[in-house]
Amino acid sequence: MTAGRPEPVDRQLPSDEARELLALTRDLVDREVRPRSAEDEAAARFPREVFRTLGRAGLLSLPYAGEYGGGDQPYEVYLQVLEELANGWLAVGLGVSVHTLSCHALAGFGSEEQKRRWLPGMLGGEQLGAYCLSEPQSGSDAASLRTRADLDGEQYVVSGTKAWITHGGRADFYSTMARTGDEGARGISCLLVPAGSEGLSAAPPERKMGMWSSPTAQMHFDGVRVDRERLVGGEGQGFRIALAALDSGRLGIAACAIGVAQAALDLAVEYAGTRQQFGRPIADFQGLSFLLADMATRIEAGRALYLAAARRRDAGRAFTKEAAMAKLFCTDTAMRVATDAVQVLGGYGYTRDYPAERFMREAKVLQIVEGTNQIQRLVIGRHLTGR
CATH class of the missing domain: 1.20.140.10 (Butyryl-CoA Dehydrogenase, subunit A, domain 3)
Known part of the structure; x- marks a missing residue:
């Protein structure tokens, strides 16, 4: 027996476009997501191709501006799409939520030049993001993070370890909070770190109670060089x-x-x-x-x-x-x-x-x-x- 919804939840949506979007999401969940969820979870398989399918359908960029490749949808609609995805498979719904979170820094605080250069690729459907804030000794007390980013010419040299990173080792970019100044919240900055950067590596995935298909891993920054132009907002704005x-x-x-x-x-x-x-x-x-x-x-x-x-x-x-x-x-x-x-x-x-x-x-x-x-x-x- 599998859980399926014989009828959609009655929703109040702001437009015909939103209703069509929810119908598309539901159809994709029923065809591409729900049928494979139990088997892939049991095998701890990361459904990367499912995210590509969602991306090509425009579901990885919904709450962001259309001029940068986003879907121009209000959060009210985007969240209901997330609910439908999580109803079919939490690893997918949560994965889309994390990707949206990882794009937030650049979309909300990046310069116009930064947004036009990098945001379309992040929102285009082929890339998947990760959000790097927590550390082994810095969870709820996020302002105590220790990962450092020291400026060396026109590059930051990033060293430290991030923990509990959804899509760790599988993401295409990492929105990373690192310390560029003194202790405390005012010394933290945000860097957009591309996957494949020399010195960036993932630990083996955590062995979790659930969410086996969603990789969660520590990310090690061993002298990773990040161009200064990838600093989002000013120094000290990261927190x-x-x-x-x-x-x-x-x-x-x-x-x-x-x-x-x-x-x-x-x-x-x-x-x-x-x-x-x-x-x-x-x-x-x-x-x-x-x-x-x-x-x-x-x-x-x-x-x-x-x-x-x-x-x-x-x-x-x-x-x-x-x-x-x-x-x-x-x-x-x-x-x-x-x-x-x-x-x-x-x-x-x-x-x-x-x-x-x-x-x-x-x-x-x-x-x-x-x-x-x-x-x-x-x-x-x-x-x-x-x-």
């Missing part, structure tokens, strides 16, 4: 760039979480409607039907929350607090719904014959990446108290 990117990236994680939760609910509803006990489907039993009702309600609430935050972003309003709320609620929802889906399936939910156990393992990482949910609570609390 500001990183935080701005993470606000948007957290909305991507929220959308992916709702995609996984919806897949888990769909599987649970399908199973409950066909599994017979005591002479009738188990969905007829109040205890189980109430469980399904709570799962569906949380999903709808999470979807409304991330879309409300996206609309604030699209309107040019502050959305840091709302992004943190969406990331917190949606990822907690994904974990709760996936766990409940395993319970609905009973013993079968604990086997690899059904995707429920995979949804549960995948949901867990969403509570951790791009700021743990404890950090989200810290962000929300500081906004509430004005600190």
Whole structure:
């Protein structure tokens, strides 16, 4: 049995173009993504060709300006595309989110010359990006990073190690935060590092609980020379760039979480409607039907929350607090719904014959990446108290 959606989720979309885009995404997911997800996950195969297919369909550049090769779509639409992709396969949905995150620095803070030179290639569909902020000893406390970029003539010499890098060793470019000045947030800068640079290497992929098809690896910078013209923004602007990117990236994680939760609910509803006990489907039993009702309600609430935050972003309003709320609620929802889906399936939910156990393992990482949910609570609390 596989989880599939017999009918699309009822969505309020801003244009006919957006509706067509969602229909295209759904069709690609049903034809190119969902059918291969279980087998590729079991074999830990990275679906690079799937990203090329999505890129050629214009799905790797949606929220960026058309003059640079982007899709000119509002975040409200882009996030719903992400949800559809993650519903079919989280490794793909999260991968698109990370690629979008990795383009954010150049698109938002690069000079006009930099954007015209490099952004079309990054958005064109053939390249895949990675975002390098975390380090082995610098996770939630990102301002304590140690990777250095020392200026030598017209090049920066970058040395250090980045950790937990999605697409590490498989990306075509790395948006990298490195220290060009003193300790603290003001000494951090952003460099656009091309893959294949001499001295840049990837460690073996991490052995993770889930997301086996999505490579996560440390990246080693051993005297990597990066042209000065690849500095994005001015020196010392990197931490500001990183935080701005993470606000948007957290909305991507929220959308992916709702995609996984919806897949888990769909599987649970399908199973409950066909599994017979005591002479009738188990969905007829109040205890189980109430469980399904709570799962569906949380999903709808999470979807409304991330879309409300996206609309604030699209309107040019502050959305840091709302992004943190969406990331917190949606990822907690994904974990709760996936766990409940395993319970609905009973013993079968604990086997690899059904995707429920995979949804549960995948949901867990969403509570951790791009700021743990404890950090989200810290962000929300500081906004509430004005600190």
